[in-house]
Amino acid sequence: MEWISVKERLPEKPIPVLAIEQRQKPISPSYYILQFYKGKWSYCGSPVDFRGNISHWQPLPAPPTGAQQAIAGPDDGPKPCPQCGTKMEGNICYCCKKEFK
Numbered sequence: 001m002e003w004i005s006v007k008e009r010l011p012e013k014p015i016p017v018l019a020i021e022q023r024q025k026p027i028s029p030s031y032y033i034l035q036f037y038k039g040k041w042s043y044c045g046s047p048v049d050f051r052g053n054i055s056h057w058q059p060l061p062a063p064p065t066g067a068q069q070a071i072a073g074p075d076d077g078p079k080p081c082p083q084c085g086t087k088m089e090g091n092i093c094y095c096c097k098k099e100f101k
Contacts, residue, residue: 014037
């Protein structure tokens with residue numbers, strides 16, 4: 001997968017992505033799994049202040065086939081949370097700590 005500059009484009013949907021936070025030398029970049037939602041980077045639905053230091057992002061790879069089947073099961077699988085986009089267990093998003101009907 002290719003890295004996408006935040007100057008070029010931001011994620012269009014609130015899905016988890018791999019993001020790089022550029023820090024001042026000699027500290028190396030930090031990598032996070034974040035979502036871009038309502039104009040802000042967030043972690044589990046909570047806004048995170050990176051002070052403009054997120055420089056690049058890329059979609060996460062698909063999970064391994066065996067893991068994907070174990071997570072999804074025989075039906076369509078878990079539904080995404082309408083607030084943060086993470087997978088819910090039934091109607092409950094443990095990331096947002098809310099129940100959706």
